[in-house]
Amino acid sequence: MTTYKALTIAGSDSGGGAGIQADLKTFQELKAYGMSAITAVTAQNTLGVQDVYPMSVAAVEAQIDSIGADLGADAVKTGMLFSSEIIEAVANKIKQYKWERIVVDPVMIAKGGASLLQQQAVQALKDHLLPLAMVITPNIPEAEVLTDMSISNLDERMEAAKKLHKMGVQHVVIKGGHGEGEDLVDLLYDGQEFLYITSKRIHTKNTHGTGCTFAAALTAQLAKGSSVRQAVVVAKDFIQAAIEEDLKIGNGHGPTNHWAYHHRQKENA
Ligand SMILES: Nc1ncnc2c1ncn2[C@@H]1O[C@H](COP(=O)(O)OP(=O)(O)OP(=O)(O)O)[C@@H](O)[C@H]1O
Numbered sequence: 001m002t003t004y005k006a007l008t009i010a011g012s013d014s015g016g017g018a019g020i021q022a023d024l025k026t027f028q029e030l031k032a033y034g035m036s037a038i039t040a041v042t043a044q045n046t047l048g049v050q051d052v053y054p055m056s057v058a059a060v061e062a063q064i065d066s067i068g069a070d071l072g073a074d075a076v077k078t079g080m081l082f083s084s085e086i087i088e089a090v091a092n093k094i095k096q097y098k099w100e101r102i103v104v105d106p107v108m109i110a111k112g113g114a115s116l117l118q119q120q121a122v123q124a125l126k127d128h129l130l131p132l133a134m135v136i137t138p139n140i141p142e143a144e145v146l147t148d149m150s151i152s153n154l155d156e157r158m159e160a161a162k163k164l165h166k167m168g169v170q171h172v173v174i175k176g177g178h179g180e181g182e183d184l185v186d187l188l189y190d191g192q193e194f195l196y197i198t199s200k201r202i203h204t205k206n207t208h209g210t211g212c213t214f215a216a217a218l219t220a221q222l223a224k225g226s227s228v229r230q231a232v233v234v235a236k237d238f239i240q241a242a243i244e245e246d247l248k249i250g251n252g253h254g255p256t257n258h259w260a261y262h263h264r265q266k267e268n269a
């Protein structure tokens with residue numbers, strides 16, 4: 001049996017709904033071996049982010065080296081990177097280890113408004129990381145910051161996807177969670193065609209970590225050798241199940257249910 005390995009380079013969420021914790025849970029549920037390099041420790045729960053403790057660049061590099069020198073990775077996801085120094089270091093390590101299946105989730109602001117990326121680091125993201133990305137998964141506000149345009153309809157979202165592709169990203173997924181209306185559309189662009197992945201909006205406040213979980217599911221599928229298109233479809237099913245069967249814990253925006261997808265698969269088998 002081949003073991004497929006997925007690495008997440010991201011921030012730790014003590015509440016377990018987003019960040020490294022969401023990524024590792026998702027990798028496990030999709031049968032990819034999960035590994036992590038922590039860029040920052042957040043004190044966080046369903047009510048918000050209480051504190052952020054960034055790691056040193058040396059600590060981030062050392063974690064990635066430990067993995068690169070021994071285990072290797074079939075796919076890599078980046079999440080909260082916090083500073084331009086960490087972004088540059090991560091980009092250099094990705095190049096050093098010749099990792100190619102890279103999913104960049106350009107995390108900027110947590111649901112409660114806390115900043116998870118310093119403003120001056122946006123340029124570093126564009127210069128160093130986007131050209132290495134096999135897939136980038138911004139939500140609408142993140143796509144607006146990266147493209148410097150405002151997005152209020154699907155045409156503008158398509159234009160933003162084209163702009164991001166021009167920045168060197170191979171595939172762009174602009175997620176629709178922040179859009180309006182009952183129908184929710186995630187848009188995939190591969191440089192030639194657009195694919196619309198639609199679902200009904202679920203009315204719940206328990207959406208903490210949806211972006212992380214979606215990108216982690218995508219990364220697990222890429223680690224196992226899926227095409228980007230197939231991986232996006234599985235990731236969408238994974239997050240849909242995780243939001244539908246939310247856990248109702250905590251007093252704020254609760255986490256999604258990372259075992260719901262696997263549970264459904266078993267029930268349907
Ligand atoms: N209310 C919802 N109902 C159904 N699907 C949703 C809902 N909210 C988000 N999603 C799905 O979850 C995934 C993440 O989307 P979203 O746009 O919320 O990303 P995000 O803002 O990065 O997430 P986060 O809120 O974790 O930062 C997408 O696939 C989106 O379609």
Ligand SMILES: Cc1ncc(COP(=O)(O)O)c(N)n1
Nearest residue numbers: 011018019110111208209210
């Ligand atoms: C460590 C970390 N990484 C990412 C997010 C974004 O997730 P969300 O927007 O769902 O809160 C987060 N809150 N914390």
